[in-house]
Amino acid sequence: MKFTLSWLKEHLQTDATLDEICARLTMIGLEVEEVDDKAAFKPFVIAKVLSAEKHPQADRLKVLMVDTGSGAPVQVVCGAPNARAGLVGAFAAPGTYVPGIDVTLAIGNIRGVESRGMMCSEKELEISDSHDGIIDLPEDARVGTSFAAYAGLDDPMIEINLTPNRPDCTGVYGIARDLAASGLGTLKPRATPSFAVAGETTTELKIDLDDTRLCPGFTLRLVRGVKNGPSPKWMQQRLLAIGLRPISALVDITNYMTFDQGRPMHVFDAAKVKGNLVVRRASDGETVLALDEREYKLTPSNVVIADDNGVESIGGIMGGEHSGCDENTTDVLIESALWDPMNIAKSGRSLGIITDARYRFERGVDPEYMVPGLERTTELVLASCGGTAAKARVEGYKGYEAKVVEFPLSEVKRLTGLEVSADESKSILTKLGFSVSGSGERISVAVPSWRPDVDGKADLVEEIMRIHGVDNIKPQPLSSHAAVNGKILTTLQIRTRTAKRALASRGMLEAVTWSFISEDQARLFGGGSNALKLANPIASDMSDMRPSLLPGLLSAAQRNADKGYGDVAIFEVSGTYENDTPEGQRRVAGGIRRGTATLAGVGRMWSNAAKGGGKPVDVFDAKADALAVLEACGLPMGNIQIEQGGPAWYHPGRSGTIKMGPKVVLGYFGEFHPKTLEALDVSGALAGFEVYVDAMPEPKKKATRTKPALELSPFQAVKRDFAFVVDKSVEAGAVVRAAAGADRKLVTGVNVFDIFEGASLGEDKKSIAIEVQIQPAERTLTDEDFEVLTQKIVSNVTKSTGGVLRG
Numbered sequence: 001m002k003f004t005l006s007w008l009k010e011h012l013q014t015d016a017t018l019d020e021i022c023a024r025l026t027m028i029g030l031e032v033e034e035v036d037d038k039a040a041f042k043p044f045v046i047a048k049v050l051s052a053e054k055h056p057q058a059d060r061l062k063v064l065m066v067d068t069g070s071g072a073p074v075q076v077v078c079g080a081p082n083a084r085a086g087l088v089g090a091f092a093a094p095g096t097y098v099p100g101i102d103v104t105l106a107i108g109n110i111r112g113v114e115s116r117g118m119m120c121s122e123k124e125l126e127i128s129d130s131h132d133g134i135i136d137l138p139e140d141a142r143v144g145t146s147f148a149a150y151a152g153l154d155d156p157m158i159e160i161n162l163t164p165n166r167p168d169c170t171g172v173y174g175i176a177r178d179l180a181a182s183g184l185g186t187l188k189p190r191a192t193p194s195f196a197v198a199g200e201t202t203t204e205l206k207i208d209l210d211d212t213r214l215c216p217g218f219t220l221r222l223v224r225g226v227k228n229g230p231s232p233k234w235m236q237q238r239l240l241a242i243g244l245r246p247i248s249a250l251v252d253i254t255n256y257m258t259f260d261q262g263r264p265m266h267v268f269d270a271a272k273v274k275g276n277l278v279v280r281r282a283s284d285g286e287t288v289l290a291l292d293e294r295e296y297k298l299t300p301s302n303v304v305i306a307d308d309n310g311v312e313s314i315g316g317i318m319g320g321e322h323s324g325c326d327e328n329t330t331d332v333l334i335e336s337a338l339w340d341p342m343n344i345a346k347s348g349r350s351l352g353i354i355t356d357a358r359y360r361f362e363r364g365v366d367p368e369y370m371v372p373g374l375e376r377t378t379e380l381v382l383a384s385c386g387g388t389a390a391k392a393r394v395e396g397y398k399g400y401e402a403k404v405v406e407f408p409l410s411e412v413k414r415l416t417g418l419e420v421s422a423d424e425s426k427s428i429l430t431k432l433g434f435s436v437s438g439s440g441e442r443i444s445v446a447v448p449s450w451r452p453d454v455d456g457k458a459d460l461v462e463e464i465m466r467i468h469g470v471d472n473i474k475p476q477p478l479s480s481h482a483a484v485n486g487k488i489l490t491t492l493q494i495r496t497r498t499a500k501r502a503l504a505s506r507g508m509l510e511a512v513t514w515s516f517i518s519e520d521q522a523r524l525f526g527g528g529s530n531a532l533k534l535a536n537p538i539a540s541d542m543s544d545m546r547p548s549l550l551p552g553l554l555s556a557a558q559r560n561a562d563k564g565y566g567d568v569a570i571f572e573v574s575g576t577y578e579n580d581t582p583e584g585q586r587r588v589a590g591g592i593r594r595g596t597a598t599l600a601g602v603g604r605m606w607s608n609a610a611k612g613g614g615k616p617v618d619v620f621d622a623k624a625d626a627l628a629v630l631e632a633c634g635l636p637m638g639n640i641q642i643e644q645g646g647p648a649w650y651h652p653g654r655s656g657t658i659k660m661g662p663k664v665v666l667g668y669f670g671e672f673h674p675k676t677l678e679a680l681d682v683s684g685a686l687a688g689f690e691v692y693v694d695a696m697p698e699p700k701k702k703a704t705r706t707k708p709a710l711e712l713s714p715f716q717a718v719k720r721d722f723a724f725v726v727d728k729s730v731e732a733g734a735v736v737r738a739a740a741g742a743d744r745k746l747v748t749g750v751n752v753f754d755i756f757e758g759a760s761l762g763e764d765k766k767s768i769a770i771e772v773q774i775q776p777a778e779r780t781l782t783d784e785d786f787e788v789l790t791q792k793i794v795s796n797v798t799k800s801t802g803g804v805l806r807g
């Protein structure tokens with residue numbers, strides 16, 4: 001929201017400086033984002049042309065001698081057709097930045113004649129689009145004084161960052177009202193428009209809607225005999241200052257009302273309106289050519305203003321080109337209406353239209369200013385364009401029924417810690433326009449029509465707090481406890497952070513991908529149900545909530561590869577969506593490795609082969625990442641089971657499922673199915689995983705959070721290798737679990753280091769070689785002890801898998 005200082009002071013009687021006003025705006029919640037003090041216009045001075053001679057080398061140029069009020073005349077070469085002796089205009093010396101042409105002047109040589117500055121046009125100073133000649137001021141303009149001060153170009157512009165819950169401050173008047181309530185001046189009352197009314201508005205108006213909330217009120221007035229020329233200079237300057245281009249008086253007046261009062265208006269050329277106006281739902285497939293010269297296809301969810309020709313305006317968003325006003329307009333229909341904020345927001349988003357009117361209507365405008373806004377607009381039209389105003393038509397509006405909030409004054413202390421007296425609280429609310437009744441600790445507060453955002457007690461506390469002063473809230477230390485504080489974060493929050501740290505420590509980079517993916521990608525990864533489709537997707541390829549993190553990560557890896565970074569290891573810990581219930585949102589840790597981005601490091605084979613790097617990523621890299629997440633989250637790894645195969649998007653022979661028990665699925669890992677990669681337009685060596693952080697069982701509660709003492713065995717650990725011949729269908733994990741279960745105290749680790757298949761083993765047989773780590777805790781083991789343990793290991797493996805010790 002932009003406005004100038006003089007514009008604000010038109011509504012606010014105050015002697016406060018620009019800095020004081022900006023500081024107070026931020027303090028009351030209207031954060032000042034930018035202040036343009038118009039310093040760029042300070043170098044321009046009023047100067048008088050003493051003589052204008054023809055350029056010796058150019059017919060269209062003149063050599064001027066200019067009095068700038070600073071001493072000797074200055075020579076300037078000028079091509080303006082109106083340059084003449086005696087002209088008073090705006091002069092820019094060398095070194096001055098000219099905003100209209102984005103040039104910093106220097107001493108120039110034009111066709112052999114030196115030029116020490118410029119006489120400026122209105123376009124060069126961004127006053128208007130006029131570039132037909134240089135500025136021509138009255139003769140009484142004082143030479144040598146500031147042109148910016150003379151022309152009003154030194155009026156500072158303030159821009160505030162307006163939050164969505166403050167529709168009352170989408171107009172300068174509302175901002176002035178807030179400042180006055182804070183004690184920075186006095187709000188000037190709105191002047192009551194006064195003009196003669198003659199005749200009736202002949203165009204009839206009808207609201208034909210199945211839901212009256214879509215258009216709670218509509219008022220219309222005919223003004224005959226207008227002349228639609230340029231708007232007044234003061235209005236043009238204000239619009240230009242906030243970045244709006246003046247078009248014509250009628251259009252400029254509606255724009256001015258939008259920013260001055262926060263009340264969007266619209267004007268129809270009455271001669272172009274056929275028959276009567278009706279407010280209705282659009283027909284499916286109906287189209288309208290809007291004022292931005294684009295044609296929009298409408299649906300019944302859009303509310304329109306139509307006549308016998310069809311749609312003339314998209315209600316509350318944008319008018320139609322057909323009934324727009326131009327220089328030939330003589331009779332005009334002025335519209336002031338109310339629209340449903342939710343419908344305006346949905347319609348604007350679905351049509352892709354962003355306008356100043358939509359910005360205000362989707363937040364909520366003051367319903368009580370609908371008719372006064374029409375009166376004020378009519379007054380401006382009559383003053384600028386002439387004409388005769390007819391009696392207004394008002395349809396549908398039933399008046400404003402104030403919302404009453406029962407407000408305990410003690411809420412201010414409870415929610416903010418501020419000590420604000422009852423009298424001050426009542427005074428603040430009254431100054432802001434609230435009606436306060438009742439006495440004692442509990443009062444009744446009626447919400448004004450311009451504050452649709454105020455809904456309950458907490459909102460009233462916020463109003464009192466921001467006007468009383470947020471800076472009055474004193475910092476307080478947190479209260480200490482006699483005992484050690486308990487756990488603050490939930491188990492899921494702790495595990496989410498732990499999973500991120502674990503993956504980052506394995507050389508992976510965290511990525512943040514879109515929660516929305518295309519329908520094709522969603523179906524590819526087990527989603528695509530209607531319940532997870534977005535009603536208003538921001539793009540056609542972001543139509544569904546993601547059922548998996550992998551589509552986004554795979555696409556991100558490919559984008560990196562396309563830019564020359566093929567060896568990528570990225571992860572994300574975020575939400576996926578199985579259905580539209582709260583339980584259907586999962587917390588998942590997922591990751592992708594591409595190219596040679598293994599844990600050992602990226603690079604070519606010979607660069608780090610000694611560390612095991614340089615080879616393409618495979619299923620075992622993904623498995624290691626997934627198990628690292630589970631281990632970091634504190635799961636007992638001895639209870640983890642790995643089953644071959646995974647969902648359809650993984651390679652059926654190079655993927656696995658991680659389980660804890662027969663039913664609890666903790667995640668999947670593996671290389672990807674070629675069809676999956678082809679569908680995503682992704683290529684290269686890729687392996688990935690997903691671990692369901694929310695599926696991990698809660699850890700057992702401990703009597704104390706203190707870690708137990710570290711116990712290290714004083715005895716040497718021993719490693720023994722075993723090779724078992726088993727059926728090809730036997731998983732290596734089964735052999736590992738059987739060996740580990742032979743003696744839980746002595747066997748501290750089992751690893752597979754070789755799998756061999758060959759004719760010497762027999763048909764459908766394979767050899768699985770394992771390394772068993774044995775750690776004595778009480779004494780040094782004897783040969784007899786090792787023999788007994790060896791027999792237990794072999795017996796356990798044989799019993800569990802049918803394997804025999806390889807000879």
